[in-house]
Amino acid sequence: MSLVSACGTVPDAAPSPTPPSPPPTATTSAPAPATATSTPSVTPGRTALAETRSTLTPALKVEVVGLNRVQGEHLVVQVRLSNTATRGRISWPGELGDGTRPLGARRWASGIGVLDTRERSWILPYQPEDSPCLCSDTSRDGLSRTLDPGESVTLYAVTPAPAGEPATATVVTPAAPPMPGVPISDEPPVPAPGMNIPSPGAQPVSTVVRRIVTPSESLDKSEESADDGERLHVNLSSDVLFAVNKATLTSRARAVLARTAERIDASTGPTVRVEGHADSSGNDAINDPLSRRRAQAVREALTGLITRDEVSFEVEGYGSRKPLYSNSTEEGKRRNRRVTVTFARPEPAQPTPAATPAPTVSPDATGLSGTARAGGQPISLRVTGLRRLPDGLGLLTYRIGNEGTEEVSIQELHQAQDWMSFNRRAAQNIVLTDAERGRLYRPGRLQVPDGGDVDLYCACTDTSGVRLFSSRFGPRQARDLWALFELPPAAATMRVKVAAFDELEVPVQ
Template sequence: MADRILALSAVLALAAAGCEVLPAAERTAPASSAPATSAPAATVTASDQDTRPALAVTRSTMTEHLKVEVVGLNRVEGRHLIAQIRLSNTGTDQHLSWPGELGDRTRPLSAIKWASGIGVLDTRARAWLLPYVPVGSPCLCSDLDRDGLGRFIDPGRSVTVYAVLPAPSGNPATATVLTPATPPMLNVPISDEAPAGDFPDPDAEPVSALTRRLILPSESLDRSEETADDGERLHVNLSSDVLFAVDKATLTAHASSIMARTAALIDASPAAVVTAAGHADSSGDDAINDPLSLRRARAVRRALTALLSRDGVRIQAKGYGSRRPLYDNASDEGKRRNRRVTVTFARPQPAAEEPVATTSPGPTGLSGTVDGRPFNLEVTGLRRLPGGLGLLTYTITNEGAAETWFNDLHRTQDWEAYKYRAATNVRLTDVAARRQYLPGRLEVPTDDGVDFHCACTDLSGVRLSTGKFAPGRAREFWNLFALPGTTETLQVKIGPFGDLQVPVR
């Protein structure tokens, strides 16, 4: 592929820092401190400058003084997208390393020296789109070694990198641009004009599209059911503890309202085939769990069939015993959630979407102490995105006089724990509907099956130090959620802080 990549005269140019084209869009919360380094031999020092106006501006959550700007977002042949990102060192005395900032956090560290984490959100397909993967290379994107880029950015200098990835479906006029280092950048305009510079052609050689399915969970406050929306199907996990008595397969009186809600969702769906799958926890043995889970699935099938108002729907009943747990059976809560009947069907068609608002609500915040240390929380936005998505952004500030760690964002309940530290300890609640929304998660295929990453600020690996706050330091975090279609205000709970009533914009 290297022989297809020409000199990126206008694309991999180095820019003077401080090109403040969109000051209103820039996030002003400082980020984490980067360790001071001596000037390495490979420091970026070229004289070329990229002075294009920025389409979107933000800053790294991890590294102080690193400004991130989208300077190009071009659709090619209606199928591909070329994203160009300018990274600027706005400091005066430190050389900043950029490769760890943009490496894809859902892949092995071998991809960390590439700009492999640049992506866009496909809201229609509920997918996180990443750069194409050619044969023998981790990424169709800027490479630290191949493109002659220095590892460090000098104070007052910039470097522009690129990624070639699939275009989001539906031919949208704008896109949400994602990087591992920053909160998502919303409403970035897509141009159908040819981009400046020469880029690798994804049609010139075999490449694989790398996408991460976005799954958006929510649950009723009474814990009777939880729903996961993966963009194609709804998976409604009905609690067996509510539906049935212990070791029984006859629906209880409490099951009627749950069945009615599930039937209404199926009625609103285009599904012709629905699956009701019974599951058990790890207690007992297969001789008990397998037939019991199947009888329970059949009971749910009978109830739903009687409640459906449209014809032509066939419900299949299956029983899997304890072989397909959703959560770790090591905890009582994990076991409770694994005892379920999962009803799966094509997701209902979304209602016509309103234009996405571009204004931000006024700050909403709280001050308090966490383990005796003073911190401030400020919600900077709860924004409605297309496709039923929502973006929550918030800033946490160390109000104390000493450096300290804030680890409460990843201290979630054990049943929902991820393998990787992330800002998962966040909830949105629709009090009137008695429904709670959990952070979205990214489905990542592995050799052993499927892994999950939080669709939120990453706090693992090279970003572990994001939880470390200098005195007065503020950091901005984010989470993607499902959002109810008509709610104007939601209750927000972040880590150990109290509840906040936050408007949806």
Template sequence: MSAVLTLAAAGCGVLPTKEAAPPAATTTPPSNAPTTNAPPATATATATGQDTRPALAETRGTETPNLKVEVVGLNRVKAKHLIAQIRLSNTGTDEKLPWSADMGDRTRPLGAMEWASGIGILDAQARTWILPYKPADSPCLCTDQKRDGLDHFIDPGQSITLYAVLPAPSGNPATTTVLTPVAPPMLNVPISDQPPTGDFPDPDTEPVTPITRRLILPSESLDKSEETADDGKDLQVNLSSDVLFAIDKATLTTQAKSIMTRTAELIDASPATVVTVAGHADSTGNNAINDPLSLRRAQAVQRALTALLTRDGIRFQANGYGSRRPLYDNDSDEGKRRNRRVTITFPKPQPPAQQPTTTTSPGATGLTATTKADGQPITMQIAGLRRLPGGLGLLTYTITNKGSAETWFNDLHHAQDWEAYKYQAASNLHLTDVTARRQYRPARLQVPTDNGMDYYCACTDVSGVRIGTEKFAPGQTREFWNLFALPDTTDTLNVKIGPFRDLQVPIQ
């Protein structure tokens, strides 16, 4: 309560509410904490200050299973804002649990890490990850550990309640997916249009910046001739120059037409009036060679696509960028191969109306595989592969150390992936549609920077403040998650996670 009342007292407007929120902390604030004229505790709080509201959804911390994460409030305000309230509980009996640095948004500067800036929602319709508003003078409209007088730790058997004010998801959905940095996402959380319980800052009374991260959904053909990135607005199709052209040539090979046919079909099905074609090279050679060669290759692809299209009214823009726009690290042969490409970009086709899908029993996804780490048996079990709105899918799985000694299991991030993420993450896995001969890689978050763009895996972190995520005690189990694109033409996919064997997993 001190958090929101302190903000209101400082001159910030307050959103319409029902009654005062339960206390944000369950321990006595330190002597330097801000003082407020707090209203009496509501019926949702016990005599000891515990927030007893029923949970709308819950999950468990990946690194700390004793950390229970619950949504206790999710309210749409003025049809454009969302108030999220998250209760963190220490269900253990003997150790305090740290929380403050873990709840910060990993895609913002470290100054935001002591705020609850990592509370977010998934806007499936807009294909974005929404985070709390940023005012001009603070990291976010959300709980701040220092300002609100909260301890860094949660005592055994105690809980704290955090809040965040963020933009409402588009399309006025009845439910949404709630995200935190510490645990797997919580799906189908109901959104209430009733006023929230408590007083919260009103983003309409001060300048604030919406913080959204665009989701990029990558996939590639199994023959590695083509890879596609879907950001919900545009498709970016990267065609391998090694397949399209002979070395140092700009004449299309006999294989090129069959490879470009799929791209032409996608352009035909899209609302595109302008299509950009960009040639790229790896770091071998120099600009005097790479620049004109990449342009000639882009022009060759443009002419071939023009002949394959079945509708009129499409204009092309062809450019050659040489080696100046690499997607991958040129230090490896694989990175160089992927950088030798011709990229076609155009508005994505509208997806067909999705037919109702049969829900698979959760028991059908209890599939397991085993491996070893430092001699200790490690078990992986699929918890679920669930279809979300907007062509998205959520894979959850557990890793358990079945051995008798503590061990590190580092294989979750040891991937020869085609994205260099900002931090290490559980990205060493993929889904395969065997019939369509297509592979789906973990989604990534696109974050603009002063120097270009950073990419973060839309999955469980295994570095940063969660650096111990890959260290397992004997018998310890952790749950991991990844977002993917899911094809709408199949109900079963091959799942390959790290060194474990492939598993045939039904989509729920």
């Protein structure tokens, strides 16, 4: 197997093993960078498989012009950027760099990737030993860093292929909303003029994969959950389960634990871990034994409620040593008083087939738009889609516009009250609510290893770093934003609340 380049054929290389699941430091064999030719890939006349617009620079059109699976385990993604403005150059390298990598590795096209919905992972280009990214390099590939009006440039990135050999994939870039449903070809990729795409298996590289965590919580505040693709972490409110300073379950606790037992029954994992946690009130002499007794009480109750066999338990009490929130507020303390039940993630339920096709979301449809004010200017919101992706994920896209005559910065987009902290600013102030089933969903998080720790980045529109001005709107300017969520399989509609805008009822596509 070899990949064809515009300047000849790249020699075959020995097949490499299937890339491992996260963490993203595992080493496998994958494409090696090739020496550039002098001809930049400008204005190729290729049919786009999908397209979107840059949030930061709306005149920058982003198109997928190639998505090819190679040797069954690698993926070559080709993306075309075009300046659709009538005047003014556009600088593109900062728009495509992966902001979750160290500063020196954010160059080139390191942010081009795909979603692996089955593994709940965000897959980015391989990282060779001698360069930050197995992708287009402006210096090596002879690419201009700016685009004149009407000019285009085609870039490539080579990544691990999503698990399960799917027929389509969602292509992601830092610049713009994701592009779902892009067909994957098993034919050799056809590079743009002047582009060399290296052959898989030529040198060792590291995979760069971000696990996606999707948080949700019950409207009655009895529990909140985080699904990381491998395990489900269910945080049960101690205020619901127990009286103050007690470890005896309340009458209300049984219903909460029954729902948790159903989720454990749907799992195939043999081990359930139960951890007790307290807020910062009191001291370790009080909190440690109380948190352990509460964990034991939950374990005993779950033992009688779980119906499948061969389930073992691990029990621990951590007192106040592992808070999820700041203990400086009463709400933070309430959420920190919890019993966490962790077990293997159940297989996602399949969506309930609809009697009629789901309606197509029009941004002008009644009920899918709203208005608010920021900085004295009228601001508009239009939901452009709530699309169901495979394996229980969903993609919300929406457009915010400044209808006024003065520039305004919409800071409310960042001001979410959430139970997971972030490493960067993002348009995270979005909540989806399934009122029928009494559950609230928040944007997903990308887990990024940082030494022995893990940083969390919002799986939504980035408004930090190069994209700092994505939340700044000029007069009559609109931007397209997005967020990734877990979606309940039976939901036909969801309530969508964005920042200060009124809640909207939105159909699921």
